[in-house]
Amino acid sequence: MNDLQALKEQLIEAVEQHQDELIEFCAKLIQIPSVNPPGDTTEITAFIENYLSEVGITYEKYEAADKMYNLVASIGNGEGKELVYCGHTDVVPVGDLSKWDFDPFSGEVKDGWMLGRGASDMKAGLAGIIFATKLLKKLNIELPGKLTLAIVPDEETGGEFGVPWLLERKLVKGDGCLIAEPSSPLNPTIGQKGSYWFELEVRGEPGHGSLSPLAGRNAIVDAIRAIQEIRTLWDIEITIPEEVQPLIKVSKKYMREVEKDRLKYQEVLEKITVNIGTIEGGTKSNVIPDYCKVQVDCRLPFGVTQEEVTEILKNKLDALEIDYSIQRFGFKSVANYTPADNPVCQSIVENISFVTGQEAYGVMQWASSDARHFRQYDIPVLQYGPAYLPSIHGYNEKVRVEDIVRCAKVYITAAIDFLYQK
Numbered sequence: 500m501n502d503l504q505a506l507k508e509q510l511i512e513a514v515e516q517h518q519d520e521l522i523e524f525c526a527k528l529i530q531i532p533s534v535n536p537p538g539d540t541t542e543i544t545a546f547i548e549n550y551l552s553e554v555g556i557t558y559e560k561y562e563a564a565d566k567m568y569n570l571v572a573s574i575g576n577g578e579g580k581e582l583v584y585c586g587h588t589d590v591v592p593v594g595d596l597s598k599w600d601f602d603p604f605s606g607e608v609k610d611g612w613m614l615g616r617g618a619s620d621m622k623a624g625l626a627g628i629i630f631a632t633k634l635l636k637k638l639n640i641e642l643p644g645k646l647t648l649a650i651v652p653d654e655e656t657g658g659e660f661g662v663p664w665l666l667e668r669k670l671v672k673g674d675g676c677l678i679a680e681p682s683s684p685l686n687p688t689i690g691q692k693g694s695y696w697f698e699l700e701v702r703g704e705p706g707h708g709s710l711s712p713l714a715g716r717n718a719i720v721d722a723i724r725a726i727q728e729i730r731t732l733w734d735i736e737i738t739i740p741e742e743v744q745p746l747i748k749v750s751k752k753y754m755r756e757v758e759k760d761r762l763k764y765q766e767v768l769e770k771i772t773v774n775i776g777t778i779e780g781g782t783k784s785n786v787i788p789d790y791c792k793v794q795v796d797c798r799l800p801f802g803v804t805q806e807e808v809t810e811i812l813k814n815k816l817d818a819l820e821i822d823y824s825i826q827r828f829g830f831k832s833v834a835n836y837t838p839a840d841n842p843v844c845q846s847i848v849e850n851i852s853f854v855t856g857q858e859a860y861g862v863m864q865w866a867s868s869d870a871r872h873f874r875q876y877d878i879p880v881l882q883y884g885p886a887y888l889p890s891i892h893g894y895n896e897k898v899r900v901e902d903i904v905r906c907a908k909v910y911i912t913a914a915i916d917f918l919y920q921k
Contacts, residue, residue, distance in 0.1 A: 535653065
């Protein structure tokens with residue numbers, strides 16, 4: 500056994516010995532209701548500040564928007580490579596409380612599960628990266644480089660006051676990044692589809708409902724025609740670039756062999772998905788509607804750009820000869836990835852195998868996340884975190900305690916490998 504492997508074995512044992520602290524820390528994070536909206540992270544940020552200060556980890560705090568705080572903390576000698584561990588403090592609203600089997604902010608551990616809003620997305624992962632960093636400091640492990648924590652708000656609404664805010668101001672940079680977002684136990688996400696959200700507004704001519712369809716022009720009827728055309732984006736054959744075909748192939752293997760309930764969704768990796776999310780139009784049933792607004796969420800595979808989708812949409816809708824306009828909003832990105840042989844991907848994947856003794860490999864994500872921002876700034880990034888995937892953003896969110904501990908072991912050993920690599 501070489502020195503690095505011996506050190507990693509020592510750190511895995513240390514995580515085992517201190518796992519009660521990890522679980523308690525995670526529970527307390529869940530007990531702080533950092534719901535977004537409104538996105539107030541004052542209390543949870545102060546709690547994390549105190550936790551880091553216990554071992555003398557220094558940090559900088561930035562209020563990017565009212566009560567939305569970014570926390571940046573580092574350990575190591577400041578020379579050599581820099582690894583960023585990133586996580587968000589905000590969680591989605593709990594919804595109808597009557598549909599929860601437990602208090603969503605209990606942070607209770609029951610039958611091996613950590614319970615509560617944010618357990619999977621992503622306070623268990625957040626707890627793991629903070630705990631791993633604190634433990635390295637507590638054990639006085641010498642790092643030939645820098646390990647930085649970027650703890651951010653405003654992720655769940657796709658806002659600009661977290662990761663993009665830090666990157667734009669050069670307050671965070673690095674040679675690699677791990678976001679502790681939820682993932683499968685053996686399969687971090689190293690790529691993601693792009694996002695193309697838009698609102699379609701169709702305008703008509705009002706009139707008395709008793710004269711329709713001979714009078715006026717019904718904006719809702721025209722919008723239905725437009726929706727039918729928008730949905731045909733799914734039918735477009737996209738040529739996947741050769742360089743990412745191995746990623747698509749291994750992601751299909753993952754959906755076929757690991758998350759077997761996702762087998763039926765394999766096509767989404769190579770298609771433009773189309774979700775008609777909201778429709779609003781008209782004023783009264785006996786008035787011919789003069790407007791209709793439709794919000795649409797499209798996810799883009801590799802091989803198609805935002806501009807190409809805009810042009811396709813324009814051609815399809817212009818041919819209908821309706822009065823319409825399109826306004827973009829929300830996520831805007833193209834499909835992006837980090838190569839599997841990048842050092843940060845190798846460090847995480849190899850240490851998942853080191854900790855579990857099982858085959859691990861990176862896969863494609865069919866949604867979007869903060870990872871795209873890091874790639875825009877040429878920082879290689881992937882996502883790996885503890886989760887019970889079916890519960891994310893739903894009622895009765897939870898995560899297995901053993902998964903929280905496993906991920907913390909991966910975080911602490913991967914930091915050693917990445918920073919010691921030349």
